[in-house]
Amino acid sequence: MPSKMIEMALPLWKNLVQTTKKRILQQRRLSLYNGADGYEEELIKKKLQQFSGGSINLSKEDNGIGILTLNNPKLMNAFTGTMMVELQERVTELENWKDGKGLIIHGAGNTFCSGSDLNAVKEISNSQDGMNMCMFMQNTLTRLMRLPLISVALVQGKAFGGGAELTTACDFRLMTPGSEIRFVHKHMGLVPGWGGAARLVRIVGSGAALQLLAGAARVDPERALSLGLSEETLPSSDQTRALGEARAWLSHYTEGPAAVIRAVKKVVTAGRELPLEDALRTEKDIFGTVWGGPANLEALVRRPKHK
Numbered sequence: 001m002p003s004k005m006i007e008m009a010l011p012l013w014k015n016l017v018q019t020t021k022k023r024i025l026q027q028r029r030l031s032l033y034n035g036a037d038g039y040e041e042e043l044i045k046k047k048l049q050q051f052s053g054g055s056i057n058l059s060k061e062d063n064g065i066g067i068l069t070l071n072n073p074k075l076m077n078a079f080t081g082t083m084m085v086e087l088q089e090r091v092t093e094l095e096n097w098k099d100g101k102g103l104i105i106h107g108a109g110n111t112f113c114s115g116s117d118l119n120a121v122k123e124i125s126n127s128q129d130g131m132n133m134c135m136f137m138q139n140t141l142t143r144l145m146r147l148p149l150i151s152v153a154l155v156q157g158k159a160f161g162g163g164a165e166l167t168t169a170c171d172f173r174l175m176t177p178g179s180e181i182r183f184v185h186k187h188m189g190l191v192p193g194w195g196g197a198a199r200l201v202r203i204v205g206s207g208a209a210l211q212l213l214a215g216a217a218r219v220d221p222e223r224a225l226s227l228g229l230s231e232e233t234l235p236s237s238d239q240t241r242a243l244g245e246a247r248a249w250l251s252h253y254t255e256g257p258a259a260v261i262r263a264v265k266k267v268v269t270a271g272r273e274l275p276l277e278d279a280l281r282t283e284k285d286i287f288g289t290v291w292g293g294p295a296n297l298e299a300l301v302r303r304p305k306h307k
């Protein structure tokens with residue numbers, strides 16, 4: 001390659017290496033487990049790739065709302081191995097979507113998700129694979145929960161097992177008439193392993209969580225509302241209409257500049273996860289990103305009355 005071209009390409013190459021390094025570091029920071037925990041990511045990814053079927057699809061809309069579709073309707077949207085890997089890839093994509101403000105997770109075929117694909121689970125029922133799969137999914141769902149996007153699980157049909165766990169990694173749950181959330185793990189001789197128990201306790205309290213897990217209880221929209229597990233029961237059970245209603249519900253919270261909405265989610269994430277002093281410091285840093293920013297300056301000129 002002529003030296004002039006090398007001279008031109010070098011900064012671009014350095015920039016790419018730096019961006020990739022930054023991205024990997026960010027993913028590690030947002031994840032829970034790494035090699036020090038005995039977690040073998042490449043090993044479990046290779047294993048999961050052997051159990052294929054279905055897909056996880058993401059569409060990013062101009063209004064800053066992403067729609068993540070669990071797509072394996074033949075198996076009630078059960079998670080095959082490749083879907084677990086694809087979920088991780090989609091979360092990475094969302095981490096890099098700087099214009100994003102909200103996210104709706106729903107299932108294809110008018111049902112949410114029936115958990116792990118039991119055909120795959122049978123093949124990885126040994127302890128090493130089980131622990132690696134558990135850490136893989138906890139890392140992915142923790143990163144999902146920490147996205148600077150306001151997230152909603154739109155529960156149509158059934159959210160069972162790992163599907164019920166996934167709903168708890170969202171900020172909010174909306175249910176359609178006739179739908180059901182059910183932590184069936186006890187009947188599978190299991191407890192949640194994707195972080196669903198820890199998150200459920202924080203959403204509904206330890207007593208209610210114990211009842212739902214120990215009773216493998218059916219949670220219909222009415223009970224979910226009274227427990228605070230669901231925000232609202234949508235009027236429609238039709239797939240397309242329900243998605244429209246979920247979009248409208250979410251848009252009340254995502255209206256406004258992305259920088260501000262994302263900052264709101266970040267301060268709440270800090271408050272939810274960190275000890276008070278650390279949360280306060282984080283809040284100060286995030287405040288600094290919006291103070292004197294375009295939305296703030298424009299509001300100072302406009303001087304709105306909040307009647």
Ligand SMILES: CC[C@@H](C(=O)O)C(=O)SCCNC(=O)CCNC(=O)[C@H](O)C(C)(C)COP(=O)(O)OP(=O)(O)OC[C@H]1O[C@@H](n2cnc3c(N)ncnc32)[C@H](O)[C@@H]1OP(=O)(O)O
Nearest residue numbers: 074075076078114115116117118119160161162188192193
């Ligand atoms: C760590 C594991 C744990 C976790 O991740 O936390 C889990 O998630 S374990 C999985 C927990 N889920 C289940 O045990 C669900 C089992 N399935 C059912 O209870 C029922 O299928 C249903 C979800 C209540 C739906 O019932 P119904 O509406 O009557 O439909 P079908 O039963 O006919 O289902 C259609 C089709 O889908 C297959 N299916 C459903 N769920 C799974 C699944 N999780 N894995 C694999 N396959 C699943 C079901 O077997 C049917 O297929 P066919 O038998 O070929 O018709």
